[in-house]
Amino acid sequence: MPAFERRNPNLVLVGLEEGRLSPVEAIQALRTSSDSHTKKREIETESLASSEWRLNEALTELDSLIGLTAVKALVRELVAYIRIQRIREMRQLASEALVLHMVFSGNPGTGKTTCARLMGKLFREMGVLEKGHLVERERADLVGEYIGHTAQKTRDQIKKALGGILFIDEAYSLATGGEKDFGKESISTLIKAMEDNKDRFIVILAGYREEMAKFIQSNPGIRSRFPIHIEFPDYTVEELMLIADLMLKKRDYRLDLAARARLEAHLSRNLGSNSEHSGNARLVRNIIERAIRRQALRLVDRKQLTREELMLIRREDIEGNHEAVHRFG
Amino acid sequence: MKRCIVLGKPNVGKTLLVLRLADYMKVKDVDITFQDPGGAKYSRKYPMDIAVRELVGALPHQTKCLQSVSIEFRAGKGKKTVELMDTTGLIEQIHDDPLTRKAMAQTLSALRGAQIIIHIIDAHLAGHEDAVSDPTERDLDMQLAAFAGPRGGYCIVANKMDLPGAKRGLARIRRLFTGYKVLPVSAATGEGLKEVRRHVLRNL
Ligand SMILES: Nc1nc2c(ncn2[C@@H]2O[C@H](COP(=O)(O)OP(=O)(O)O)[C@@H](O)[C@H]2O)c(=O)[nH]1
Numbered sequence A: 001m002p003a004f005e006r007r008n009p010n011l012v013l014v015g016l017e018e019g020r021l022s023p024v025e026a027i028q029a030l031r032t033s034s035d036s037h038t039k040k041r042e043i044e045t046e047s048l049a050s051s052e053w054r055l056n057e058a059l060t061e062l063d064s065l066i067g068l069t070a071v072k073a074l075v076r077e078l079v080a081y082i083r084i085q086r087i088r089e090m091r092q093l094a095s096e097a098l099v100l101h102m103v104f105s106g107n108p109g110t111g112k113t114t115c116a117r118l119m120g121k122l123f124r125e126m127g128v129l130e131k132g133h134l135v136e137r138e139r140a141d142l143v144g145e146y147i148g149h150t151a152q153k154t155r156d157q158i159k160k161a162l163g164g165i166l167f168i169d170e171a172y173s174l175a176t177g178g179e180k181d182f183g184k185e186s187i188s189t190l191i192k193a194m195e196d197n198k199d200r201f202i203v204i205l206a207g208y209r210e211e212m213a214k215f216i217q218s219n220p221g222i223r224s225r226f227p228i229h230i231e232f233p234d235y236t237v238e239e240l241m242l243i244a245d246l247m248l249k250k251r252d253y254r255l256d257l258a259a260r261a262r263l264e265a266h267l268s269r270n271l272g273s274n275s276e277h278s279g280n281a282r283l284v285r286n287i288i289e290r291a292i293r294r295q296a297l298r299l300v301d302r303k304q305l306t307r308e309e310l311m312l313i314r315r316e317d318i319e320g321n322h323e324a325v326h327r328f329g
Numbered sequence B: 001m002k003r004c005i006v007l008g009k010p011n012v013g014k015t016l017l018v019l020r021l022a023d024y025m026k027v028k029d030v031d032i033t034f035q036d037p038g039g040a041k042y043s044r045k046y047p048m049d050i051a052v053r054e055l056v057g058a059l060p061h062q063t064k065c066l067q068s069v070s071i072e073f074r075a076g077k078g079k080k081t082v083e084l085m086d087t088t089g090l091i092e093q094i095h096d097d098p099l100t101r102k103a104m105a106q107t108l109s110a111l112r113g114a115q116i117i118i119h120i121i122d123a124h125l126a127g128h129e130d131a132v133s134d135p136t137e138r139d140l141d142m143q144l145a146a147f148a149g150p151r152g153g154y155c156i157v158a159n160k161m162d163l164p165g166a167k168r169g170l171a172r173i174r175r176l177f178t179g180y181k182v183l184p185v186s187a188a189t190g191e192g193l194k195e196v197r198r199h200v201l202r203n204l
């Protein structure tokens, strides 16, 4: 039984409940779980049911994200796979070690961080990770200025991520500095830590698609340790519109028809432009936030305001030019 | 508050022991909190004799969820409350009824949160089981002892000592479970309750 499994005896109990394990098998499995070895009598405050409930909660949250069809399917697969491997283990069938380090490729604002955060939650509820928190880092947090400094910096960040997920954004920048660059040292420190702390944390390397592909190709040490690759495609215009609606709804605003049309036209234009911001949710957020401020400016000197007026975003509130995007991007 | 769990196979006398221990500790009306595996809780107060009549059964799996009673123990100068938890009996095989399975999972879950563990074995039955064939690794009591024993606050109660053949059963239990504390008890007559009480007190 792998180490992480020992940290979540709740799964054993679920197996018993669902009739996949007999009570004797369940007790055997619990016996090998760490809390009996260490004699640590933690008070079992959270019930089984609540852990299952939170797992479903996280899955529902994932489903409620707009788009990301492939990601959702893959997460479902992973959840099922982890469960079945566990049950196989408990029934003494050969089971594979779970290696869940991942590569997320896609443009900024395509949902990578959001998904990583949700995966942390899911893995915690499944007992794969102890805490499931997300530690988001980039090159500057990992690479130091002199020899030895980098290893220390990288180790410090890994320490913070133990029990959760270390999410390294623009990971390829660790390898772009040439032979003498300390980025290499960071990579080797990371790989060593992954070996030393098997099952204690998950590493997600994220970044633009092409750069990530090149990075992985040229680093066999990384390639062999990151079996899961997930692509985050750009959002379509329809998806971006849904995202806009959701963002506005959460804030008690809505678009009138003309504003909708303008936003949609703007997004389509952008999507074709192949610019850095095309097809990402951050672009939408910037436009919406700008629109909310512009609406406020439009209304601020008016004496009488209806509820409706306070909620409505009109055509003139949506800025059509690219300037706005870059200023706030 | 410390939690004391009473567990074992069905029909070994868990419920009766809990009630008799409460009685022995001068609880007049037992206030039982029923805790559904789903999370719902409700409590009911019974006069002792009615509790025994309604909750103790000749059929297995009379107890369908955690049933706990609070008991006050005098400890030194002060008083300490112990939550005495009666549980659904554990069997070896996968049970057909989902609710019973759920209740058994609840038993194991509660076990993990208990500081005092009373594992009951039916000494009468043990005395009549073929002494030649010892239980295997798959025996529930063996597994339970191996799991719960090292957790501390653990003892085995060899119950139904009032019945014929129970002495032989007790000897067999002592042999099979060497190294564990074994207390001979009859929940029916009250024999041995004093030792059970002392075991709880010692682990407060
Ligand atoms: N003779 C005798 N019968 C007992 C004793 N303890 C329990 N019983 C009987 O065993 C049966 C099962 O008891 P119960 O407490 O419901 O068992 P549980 O399923 O473990 O909770 C009932 O018919 C009880 O009256 C005992 O010490 N001596």
Ligand SMILES: [Mg+2]
Binding pocket: B014, B015, B016, B055, B062, B063, B086, B087
């Ligand atoms: Mg009972």
